[in-house]
Amino acid sequence: MPSFLSLGVPAVLADVLAADGKTDAFAIQRDTLPDSLAGRDVLGRGRTGSGKTIAFALPLVARLAASGHRTRAARPRGLVLAPTRELASQIAGAVAPLAAAVGLRVTTVFGGVSQRPQEQALRAGVDIVVACPGRLEDLMKQGVVSLDAVEIAVLDEADHMADLGFLPGVTRILTATPKNGQRLLFSATLDHGIDTLARRFLHDPVRHEVDEASVPVGEMTHRVLVAADSDAKKRLVEDLASGLGRRILFTRTKHHAKKLAKQLTSAGIPAVDLHGNLSQNARERNLAAFSADPADGGARVLVATDVAARGVHVDHVELVVHVDPPVEHKAYLHRSGRTARAGEAGTVVTVTLPEQRRDVKDILRRARVSVPLEDVTPAIIDELVGERAAKVKHVPAVQQPQGRPKAKPAQTVGGRPAGGRSHRRRSGRGGDGVQRGDAGRARTGSRRVSRPQGR
Known part of the structure; x- marks a missing residue:
């Protein structure tokens, strides 16, 4: 694999990556960086885990640093659009050290938190904004931010944007950016209107696609366990949660996630x-x-709904458990993709009741996963769980805070914290991780295979 320096990445940015153990470029980075660093519009196609964040973060920071333009108050020069708050935060976390190395500032803009710190950060002048469309449009309408100085705009996980109903807002946002600006669009697929979006906003783009074989993944083992009844299922889930390593348990509803986390903590x-x-x-x-x-x-143990199936990347997850089988196969693949990342091994267990067998078989067939359905035995549980962790009676450090916090976090990454009154929005219909301020009338949709490298 080529080094970042050999691809034209400035030494100061390559040094930041090297300090984090990243010296060799993945395929999507190798293919796109020469074009994006040269100022070309790029259409990158590849699933999460192919290294797309670094693929667009490097040209974004390098070209803004080299442009010589001065950033004015409320007029950012770089924009990254992301479908979820979690992904926006993680992108900002990846961009921030690169930006700091060349004296640029980064801020996040999304719903679910106070608007005031975001206003203050923008008015103080930030170079790069990583945003969810809903809150960004709110601030644009209020005159808090203008996009007329954006030199580079990035759309990440465009297919997920389409799934959540974001494309009308994305279209309005991109229309507000200069027509001669550079645009980088990354997506796993080009359906759901993504092709139309690319044709409208990308100028003579260079297209790069990463095949599945070029994305480093770990060894993922799939198991399906049939619990005799609800009580047996409850005992099985508690057993699966009791190992030493990290594990994510997926439920279908928010209420079940909250209830199960409390039950496990009490146990x-x-x-x-x-x-x-x-x-x-x-x-x-x-x-x-x-x-x-x-x-x-x-x-x-993290007990989550599908809000964690995409855009939440935690290293060293050894086990994913579908406590409630997902409704469709793409959600199965996204949930499962939380393990077996960065070349590590991981196991995915689907827990099903007898009456769910047919639905689970159909999901597995569509996901192209061929495994038998197994009755639960002590030997299977021991094999999957391994050494048990000691039970903990009191765990105040990890209790689930359910109320509305009085203090809101500052949104500037690497900048000055600022407080303010809450403008928190209630969740929009259509589900987890999407505020009305971020999604409008969002809807749930398909999910894409996701085995991130953490880049």
């Missing part, structure tokens, strides 16, 4: 939940607890 298995009814502060705290070392008060 001595510290667990946190992640779903659309949590405030942004609560989501961030719970994700931080799940990412932390259990010895430092972290939780080994």
Whole structure:
């Protein structure tokens, strides 16, 4: 694999990546960087895990740093649109160290948190905005931000944008950016109107596609366990949650996720939940607890709805459990993609009741996963769980905060914190992780295979 330096990445940015252990470019980076660094519009096609974040973060930062233009208040020069708050935060986290190395500032803009810190960051002058469309459009309508100085606009996970009903808002946002600006669009597929979007906003784009074989993935093992009844299922899920490594348990509803996390914690298995009814502060705290070392008060278990099936990347997840089988095969693939990342091995277990067997078989067939349905035995449980973690009686560090926090976090990455009154929106219909301020009338939709590398 070529080095970033050999692809034309400035040394100061290559050094930032090297300090994080990234020296060789993945296929999508190798293919797109020469064109994007040269200022060409790029249409990149490849699933999450192909290294797309670094593929667009590098030219975004490098070209803004080299342009010599001065950033004015409320007029960012770089824009990244993302479908979910979690993904926007993670993109900003990847862009921030690169931007800091060349003196650029980054901020996030999304719903579910106070608007005031975002207003203050924009008015102070930030170079790059990573945003969800709904809140960004709100701020545009209020005159808080103008996109007339955007030199580079990036659309990440465009297919997921389409799934959530974002494309009308994305169209309005891109229309507000200069026509002669550089545009980078990354998507797993080109259906659902993505092709129309690309034709309208990309000028003579260079198209690059990454095949499945070029995306490094780990070894993923699939198992399907049939529980005799609801009580047996409850015991099985508690057993599967009791191992030493990190595991994510997926439920179909927000209520079930919250209830199961409490049940596990009460049983001595510290667990946190992640779903659309949590405030942004609560989501961030719970994700931080799940990412932390259990010895430092972290939780080994995350109980989540499909809000975590895409755009939430936590390393070293050894087990994914479909406590409730998903409604369709793409959701199965996205959920499962939380494990077996970065070349690691991982196991995916689907728990089903006898009456769900036919539906589960259909989902597996559509997902092209061929495994038998197995009755639960102690030997199978021991094989999947391995060594059990010690039960914990009191775990205040990982209790699920359900109320509305009084203090709101600043949105500037690497900038000055700012407080303000809450403008929190209630969740829009259509589900988890999508605020009305971020999605309008959002709807759930298909999911794409996701085995991220953490790049």
